[in-house]
Amino acid sequence: MVQLASFVAVGLAGLASIVSAHPGHDVKAEAAERAAFLKTVPVQSRSLAGCASKLKARGLENRNVARRQHAVKNLRASRGLSQTPHYLKARSLNSTLSTSHHSSLTGVDASTDPSVLFASESTCILGPDVTQGPYYVTGELVRENIAEDQEGVPLFMDIQLINTNTCEPIPEIYTDLWHCNSTGVYSGIVASGNGDSSDELNINSTFLRGIQESDSNGVVHFQTTFPGHYTSRATHIHVLTHPSNETEVLANGTISGLYTSSSSYVGQIFFDQDLITAVEKVSPYATNTQELTTNAEDSILSEEADTIDPFMEYVYLGDDVSDGIFAWISLGIDPTQDSSVTPAAYYTEQGGVENENSGGMGGGGGGMGGGAPPS
Incomplete structure (x- = not known):
């Protein structure tokens, strides 16, 4: 019998490896800052467990x-895939790293209660970090589909934002999302440690980056490709939210704050190692020559895994992972927080522009250095 977890948030996402993932980026310092958050943040801001009964009573979980x-039904139909659930197994292991987030159950059929598959078992708290990690670019497009021409396993995400103070979903808040491609390269950045550093045209690229506004249920959807890996970091996706009262959509399809970007919260979300292993066998992921770091080897993530679960729940859309993945997670944030963030680059009307004061983008930075924006 499946042990259905309650609607519980279990900590801060975005923990990094001790080893520097990109030259010039101090991952050890970032990990220390994020670990400190868990010890100092108020209890109600560490977990959504206290919100479970309220969210259920208000019907939010049923709507989820x-x-x-x-x-999932529509995606399977649009892609010509069978509506029969595949790869069905129970979620029964205890620790975060060994728990399967492949949300399914043996014996599922058309009469099975959908809550068995699609309940909000995986939730995490985004923290008020003082660094957003490397390769953050402002000026990205407001759009749901961020895949562009990138090859890889299709990934469809359902991300819900919950106010940790009120247990209410947060509408009209902008969520900024970015990640590397199948071979570990970020768009919008020219730097050693990020693919071919001689490819200066990459500064103008925008693949696998985008922004969405949450709906009345606090939900944003993104269509992308499953992220690849790069040396010394486990596979992950960056997430950053912008304060709703300071955000405006401009006529060019971006949001305000190109040179004065601020954030409510920032973090990273992760995936089961079994899922990563399956994806890595598919082309072009299999051509990636960078060393793969597993979740267990991402030392800070592994250390905090007993209390943190920043992993997305997911189902396969077809018989094979290459047919696509539907994944979901709930993110708890305190929307009253407001911190300035310093990007590695700006995407402007003239194309990408390096922020020379970001902490060393040319060396793979993207830290929290100061300095003025480009003229």
């Missing part, structure tokens, strides 16, 4: 289940 079930 129905929305995710409907999305």
